[in-house]
Structures are given as structure tokens and as C-alpha cells.
Amino acid sequence: MTTVRIPDDAQAIALGADALAEAFAKAGRKVERVSSWGMHWLEPLVEIDGKGFGPATPDDVVAILDGSSAKAIGIIADHPWIASQQRLTFARAGKTRPLSLEDYQSSGGWHGLTRARAMAPADVVAEVLSSGLRGRGGAGFPAGIKWKTVADAPGVEKYVVCNADEGDSGTFADRMLMEGDPFQLIEGMAIAAYAVGAGQGYIYVRSEYPHAIAKLNAAIKLAQQHIAPFQLEVRVGAGAYVCGEETSLLNSIEGKRGEVRAKPPLPALEGLFGCPTVVNNVLTLAAVPHILSDGGSALYARLGIERSKGTMPIQLAGNIKHGGLYETAFGISLDELVNEIGGGTASGRPVKAVQVGGPLGAYIPPAQFHLPFDYEAYAGADALIGHGGITVFDDSTDMGAMARFAFQFCAAESCGKCTPCRIGSTRGVELIDRIREGGKVTADAVEALPQMHNARKAGRSREEELQLLEDLCETMQFGSLCALGGFTPYPVRSALKHWPEDFS
Amino acid sequence: MGGTELDQIIAAHAGRKGALLPILHDVQHAYGCIDAAAELAIAKALNLSRAEVHGVVSFYHDFTPAPDPRPKVELCRAEACKARGVEALVPAAEAAAGERVNLREVYCLGLCAMGPNARIGEKLYSALDEARLVELVKSA
Numbered sequence: 001m002t003t004v005r006i007p008d009d010a011q012a013i014a015l016g017a018d019a020l021a022e023a024f025a026k027a028g029r030k031v032e033r034v035s036s037w038g039m040h041w042l043e044p045l046v047e048i049d050g051k052g053f054g055p056a057t058p059d060d061v062v063a064i065l066d067g068s069s070a071k072a073i074g075i076i077a078d079h080p081w082i083a084s085q086q087r088l089t090f091a092r093a094g095k096t097r098p099l100s101l102e103d104y105q106s107s108g109g110w111h112g113l114t115r116a117r118a119m120a121p122a123d124v125v126a127e128v129l130s131s132g133l134r135g136r137g138g139a140g141f142p143a144g145i146k147w148k149t150v151a152d153a154p155g156v157e158k159y160v161v162c163n164a165d166e167g168d169s170g171t172f173a174d175r176m177l178m179e180g181d182p183f184q185l186i187e188g189m190a191i192a193a194y195a196v197g198a199g200q201g202y203i204y205v206r207s208e209y210p211h212a213i214a215k216l217n218a219a220i221k222l223a224q225q226h227i228a229p230f231q232l233e234v235r236v237g238a239g240a241y242v243c244g245e246e247t248s249l250l251n252s253i254e255g256k257r258g259e260v261r262a263k264p265p266l267p268a269l270e271g272l273f274g275c276p277t278v279v280n281n282v283l284t285l286a287a288v289p290h291i292l293s294d295g296g297s298a299l300y301a302r303l304g305i306e307r308s309k310g311t312m313p314i315q316l317a318g319n320i321k322h323g324g325l326y327e328t329a330f331g332i333s334l335d336e337l338v339n340e341i342g343g344g345t346a347s348g349r350p351v352k353a354v355q356v357g358g359p360l361g362a363y364i365p366p367a368q369f370h371l372p373f374d375y376e377a378y379a380g381a382d383a384l385i386g387h388g389g390i391t392v393f394d395d396s397t398d399m400g401a402m403a404r405f406a407f408q409f410c411a412a413e414s415c416g417k418c419t420p421c422r423i424g425s426t427r428g429v430e431l432i433d434r435i436r437e438g439g440k441v442t443a444d445a446v447e448a449l450p451q452m453h454n455a456r457k458a459g460r461s462r463e464e465e466l467q468l469l470e471d472l473c474e475t476m477q478f479g480s481l482c483a484l485g486g487f488t489p490y491p492v493r494s495a496l497k498h499w500p501e502d503f504s
Numbered sequence: 505m506g507g508t509e510l511d512q513i514i515a516a517h518a519g520r521k522g523a524l525l526p527i528l529h530d531v532q533h534a535y536g537c538i539d540a541a542a543e544l545a546i547a548k549a550l551n552l553s554r555a556e557v558h559g560v561v562s563f564y565h566d567f568t569p570a571p572d573p574r575p576k577v578e579l580c581r582a583e584a585c586k587a588r589g590v591e592a593l594v595p596a597a598e599a600a601a602g603e604r605v606n607l608r609e610v611y612c613l614g615l616c617a618m619g620p621n622a623r624i625g626e627k628l629y630s631a632l633d634e635a636r637l638v639e640l641v642k643s644a
Contacts, residue, residue: 013629040617055545167612169582171606207529207566208613210626235522236529239565239609255524255550257563273521288522318587323617346588357585359611391616393587402583406508415563436584 004029005047008098008236009036009179010211011172016057017044027065031238035180037094037278038082038325041346047094051192052076079340086303087327088311089283093180094133099218110226112289112296116191124195124292125151131291131300132309137163137244138309138357138386138483140375147277149268150196153276158198161191161253161272161279164205164212165237165244170317170357174282174350177313178205178212181286182219188285190227191292192278199231202272204249205239241413245482247281248415259415281387296310304330309375318355318391321344323410335369338392341430350392353498355402357386360487361410362494363399384490397412399499404432406491410484420476421485428472428492435465435503462504469496497500509534511541514549524550524560536571558582574606575644578623579637581609584616593620596634599643607641 003106003285004024006017021031024046037045042054047066052073053064063069073079075096087093098104104110116124120236129144138439150158162185189201199386216234217326240258243249250272259449271277287310290296300310308330314337315325321343338344338354345351362383362475364371371377393402407428414421442448447455460468480486496503512580517523526545538561540554547557561567579597581590584609601607615621618630622637622642629636 010620010628012631014615014621014630015618040615043618098619166614169580170584171611171612172614174614198637208610208623235525237564238525239610240563252525254523255522255560257559259563318584318616318619320617322644326520358581389584391569391584391587397587402586405586406584 002029002049003032005032006044008033009176011176012036012043012045013211015043016414017053019058020044020046020056020061020437029060030063032097033097035093035098036176037076037082037321038090038176039079040324041281041322045073045076045191047076050075050463054074054409056159058065081322081324081326084341085327086311086329087268088300089177089184089287089313089327090181091290092184093176093325094356096135096181098180098182098215099222101222104181106444109183109289110187111294112292113187113190113194113226114195116260116292119150121195121197124191128291130290131297132304132307133284133291133300134285134308134375135281136283136287136312136387137246138384140385143280143284146268146280147192147195147323148278149266150198153269153278153354155500156469157200157275158196158275159275160192160196160198160244161250161277161293162189162201162203162282162285163244163246163249163279164203164209164282165249166209166282166387167206167241167244167251168360168387170355171315171387172317173313173315173388175209175212177282177286178216179207180217183223184289185216185282185286186219186223186227188288189232190230191232191288191329192280192285196276196278198278199229201230201232202235202253204231204237205244206234206243207239222297223458224254225432241409242415242482242484245484247482249279250277251473253362257415259417260484262481273388283387287311291379294303302445305372305374306376310374312373312385312388314373315387315389316342316392317389319347320392321346332373332374334337334371334373334390335391337373338369342392345392345394345398347394349394349396352395352397353393353399353493355391355393355447357384358389359406360384360483360490361386361389362490363393363402363498364494382490382494384487398502399495400432400436400502403495403503404429404436406488406495407432407442410488414484418479418481418485420479421481422486423432423471424476424480424485425488428469428476428488432468432492433462433466435462435469437458438462438504439465510545514546518549518614523553524557528564530562532567534627535575539569541595546580572606574604576606576608576624577601577641578610578613579609580611580623581621582611584612585619586623588619590620593632593634593637597637597641600638601637605641605644
């Protein structure tokens with residue numbers, strides 16, 4: 001009897017995959033829970049003999065089984081959305097059972113680790129360096145250089161920490177990888193540990209991801225014999241966005257408030273518990289097993305453009321018709337991603353803006369959709385790639401409200417350590433409110449107090465308020481301790497620049 | 505709060521590096537809050553001051569000083585869910601919640617292509633419209 005394959009990814013479950021699996025089991029079929037292919041608009045996506053049916057509900061079971069279902073999409077692997085991708089990090093997506101060591105091994109699992117452990121640690125670092133792999137968390141720092149720094153740092157105790165605090169709205173690649181292919185992340189961490197001489201690793205996962213936490217805990221237990229003597233532990237966050245910043249993440253693991261640390265010292269030299277520490281994002285570490293496999297490093301370096309090498313798991317999100325996980329080599333344009341692959345908006349209205357890189361990323365208008373997906377090209381356009389999340393907005397969006405939300409979010413999530421972020425974010429919300437009201441006629445009550453010698457006593461015109469906003473953005477961008485305060489001006493400034501009409 | 509369960513939680517993490525957050529998660533889970541007495545007991549066990557423990561408790565959104573017996577519904581109101589119209593659902597959800605349900609906003613559940621999204625306990629819900637969200641809030 002043929003097996004029915006249904007994802008146990010959180011997105012599929014949130015759309016009813018569990019009830020669907022139960023319905024197939026009731027119909028007498030053997031159900032296998034696998035990872036998700038990443039075509040989220042088709043979830044829950046049922047697979048029988050390679051053919052897909054989605055989005056399926058329990059009412060579709062009979063028709064799917066007798067071959068008359070209108071939800072058939074044909075062979076999943078041949079679907080243009082999948083066939084046009086180049087999946088290295090997500091090579092197993094949709095194909096394997098996440099917690100099956102057998103599936104992992106038969107699809108090339110542990111090859112990278114076995115090969116790495118037969119090499120000198122310095123040679124492992126050299127391969128990562130030559131692959132051109134850059135940190136996928138957002139900053140894009142070359143992973144090999146970070147590893148080399150930790151490897152060369154003096155110290156008996158060293159750590160490998162995986163940053164799985166994926167708090168950016170519009171991103172879900174870390175979650176999908178942890179839920180769908182946890183052994184690959186574990187293997188990547190074991191390779192990193194061998195390369196730098198670390199004995200202990202931590203995966204810091206946000207508490208909003210209960211499925212990922214459960215999968216990782218189970219996977220670590222199963223993989224223990226493969227990664228020994230390396231020890232690995234999951235640590236759970238507690239709802240603080242700023243803990244995705246590497247130094248506050250380290251403080252959080254240490255059991256402290258998630259406040260940002262000043263750099264230097266770099267975490268690579270004085271990181272977790274004061275010891276040399278590799279801190280890498282989930283996607284960075286998960287790319288490592290492929291890079292360490294035979295010829296993997298050279299293939300990785302051949303892909304991509306300029307200094308952005310290899311593939312990027314891009315996440316198409318928000319108001320998009322065909323959203324999900326799209327892994328491809330760097331260099332692809334936004335127009336291809338949003339309009340061709342994504343099929344435009346889900347609402348059917350024109351695209352007004354996309355935000356690339358999460359809440360701290362710039363809003364990009366359709367006029368700039370020719371931008372190639374590349375760290376430097378985005379930086380040159382005052383934008384950032386971040387974690388590769390693309391959130392699409394249609395023409396009903398009020399960009400002034402989105403700019404206000406950027407400040408509001410920063411105020412809610414600021415760790416409070418540095419002044420530009422802690423106070424600037426709240427002042428930013430007030431300023432945008434005043435600008436949208438057309439400026440302020442009189443000075444406010446606090447400004448009018450006699451002891452406020454330097455405050456002006458008259459109100460400000462709208463133009464003066466805009467100038468003040470510009471000053472505030474500059475102060476936050478250059479004066480904040482980390483990316484939260486430092487990048488909040490990106491969505492604000494870009495919204496104001498491209499859609500000034502939304503601020504009046 | 506206090507007594508044996510709290511002692512057991514603390515003892516279970518004894519000798520663990522950076523034990524404070526795992527302890528706080530377990531206490532919050534067991535008691536629905538982390539009150540002053542618990543902070544004091546944890547501080548004593550970890551050789552910290554109560555101020556240090558309180559500083560950590562008050563920093564993180566997941567930890568609360570007093571229990572809230574109401575059912576909790578977490579609604580994502582971050583950018584991707586906003587792009588899919590979550591803000592238009594909020595008034596109806598708030599009306600359905602009233603004082604009976606603790607309707608909280610969260611920033612991102614990682615289901616960003618299929619929002620608006622909500623979480624109730626360990627269960628996740630995607631592609632919500634007003635009717636479905638109101639139904640979830642009412643049955644929470």
C-alpha cells in the first residue's frame with residue numbers, strides 16, 4: 001500500500017496538517033510525517049508517490065485517494081516553484097522524516113563531519129574560508145574568519161553557539177530547518193566545534209518556536225553518538241527580540257538580562273562565560289555540512305555574485321500569492337522574486353513596497369526591484385538583506401503607520417542599555433505622530449517649564465519636525481550600540497523618502 | 505509560592521552553567537508567575553541578590569510577577585501579519601476577548617507567508633479571518 005506523506009512543520013500544522021493526517025489514517029492509509037517542501041500556500045501539502053495535493057482538508061481525502069481531486073498539482077519535484085530553486089541547505093526539505101537517523105544518513109548525512117574529522121582542524125577552517133560562506137544572520141561576516149579567530153584564540157574552554165532567535169517578522173527559514181532537518185544543524189555545529197576546538201555547544205531558540213525546541217531536543221538525544229565528544233544543549237529564550245543580537249544572546253544564556261555588550265571585546269575572543277566563542281546563525285551552521293562534503297566548498301564558491309557566495313534561503317512572506325522558502329544562488333532580482341516566483345500579492349492589488357531583512361530593513365519601492373540579491377548591492381541602496389526575509393505589502397498599506405510601527409517596535413524591544421535606542425525610539429513615535437498631524441503649534445508642557453533652559457518655547461512647523469526626525473535618525477543610526485537602534489532608521493527613512501504622501 | 509516544588513525545580517538545575525533562565529522557565533510554567541518569594545529562593549540558591557534575579561525576571565516578556573488565570577491568546581501583529589490585514593481583525597478580537605480572555609500581541613510566530621497568525625498554548629493557527637479569530641478567542 002502506498003504511503004501518504006504529510007509535513008509536520010509548524011506552518012502545515014497551523015493550517016490543519018494534524019487533522020488531515022488523522023483522516024488519512026482513518027481511511028486505512030499509512031501516514032508518514034515529513035518535513036515541508038516550503039510551498040506554504042499549498043500547505044498542508046499531501047504527497048503520494050511523488051504527486052502533490054494541496055492545500056488539502058479532511059474533506060479532500062476520498063477524492064485524493066480515488067484520483068479525482070481537483071487539488072492535484074502533479075509531481076512536486078517538477079513543480080516550477082521547486083524545480084527552479086537550487087537547494088543546498090534545504091536539499092532534504094519535503095523529502096525526509098525530520099527525526100529519522102536512517103533518512104538522514106541515506107541522504108548524505110554525517111559525510112561532512114566524517115570528512116572534517118579526518119582533516120586537520122585548520123584545514124576545515126580553510127575550506128569554510130574558501131567557500132566564501134558569510135554569516136546568514138544579517139551582518140554577513142565571513143564565517144571562516146570568525147572560526148579562525150576562535151581557533152587561534154588562547155583558552156582551554158571554547159564554545160559554539162547557534163543563534164536560533166529568529167525574531168524578524170517575515171523570516172522562517174531557521175524554524176523550517178530546525179523542524180525539518182535538525183540533524184544537519186547539529187552536524188554543522190559539530191564540525192564547527194572540531195574546527196575551533198570547542199567541547200560544548202548551545203542552540204539558543206526563541207520561546208515562540210515550541211515545535212522547533214521539541215524537535216531539537218529529540219534530535220540531539222538521537223545524534224549523541226555521532227557528535228561525541230561534542231556536547232550540545234538547547235537553551236530557550238524568553239520573548240526578547242533583542243536577544244537575537246549576539247552579545248545579548250550570550251548574556252541571556254549566562255542567565256543575565258539580555259542587554260547588549262559593547263564590542264570589543266569580540267565574542268570570538270571573549271564570548272560565552274568569557275571564553276572564545278563562535279556565534280553563528282542556524283543557516284550559516286546548516287550550510288557547513290554541504291561545504292565540508294567532497295567538492296562542496298568549491299561548488300559553493302562558484303555560486304552567487306561578487307562577494308556574496310553560495311545560496312541564500314530566501315523567505316517570501318506577507319501579502320504574497322505564492323509565499324514560502326525559496327533557496328537560490330545570490331544575484332536574483334526582487335522583481336523575479338516578488339512578481340514571477342511569488343506571483344504578486346495575495347490580495348491581487350498592486351505591490352506598493354517590500355521590506356527586506358525584517359523589521360529593521362528598508363522599505364523598497366517597485367522602482368528599485370532590479371536590485372540583485374547581494375549584500376553589497378543592498379548596502380549601496382541604503383537597504384539590507386538581513387536574514388533573507390521579504391515581506392510584501394499591497395497599495396492599501398499606510399507607510400506612515402509602518403514607519404511609526406518601526407519606532408514603536410524598537411521602543412518595546414530595546415534592551416535599554418544605550419540612550420539613542422532607549423529614548424530615541426519613543427521620541428520617534430511622538431515625532432511621527434506630530435508630523436502626521438502637520439506639526440505642533442505650541443511647545444509642549446515639559447518644554448515650557450522654566451528649568452528647560454535649552455528647549456524652545458514656540459512650536460515647530462512640519463518642516464522643522466521633519467528636520468528633527470532626520471537628526472534623530474542620524475543619532476540612532478550612528479550612536480546606538482547594536483543593530484536594533486542602529487537600523488530602526490532604515491524602515492523610517494525609506495518610508496519617508498519613497499512615500500512622503502503617507503506622512504501628511 | 506514556595507515549598508517543595510520550587511525547591512525541586514531549583515535542585516533539578518543544580519550545577520548547570522547559566523541556570524537562571526531554565527529555572528525561571530520552569531517556575532513560570534509551574535506557578536504561572538514568578539513572585540517575590542520565588543525570586544528570593546532562586547537568588548539564595550544561585551548566590552545572587554534578589555535584585556539581580558528581579559532584573560532578569562522583569563527584562564523578559566515571558567516572565568510575569570503575578571499569575572493571570574485567564575486563557576491566553578497571542579495574536580501576531582508584526583509586519584508580515586500587518587501586510588495580510590491583522591490590524592483590521594483586532595477590534596473584533598478585542599470585543600470577543602473582553603475581560604475574560606488575555607489577548608496579547610506577539611511579534612512573529614514564524615508563519616509569515618500565511619498570516620494573520622495566532623497561538624493559544626502550544627497550538628498555532630494560520631490564515632485567520634475575522635470569523636475564525638473571533639471563534640478561537642471565544643472558545644479559548
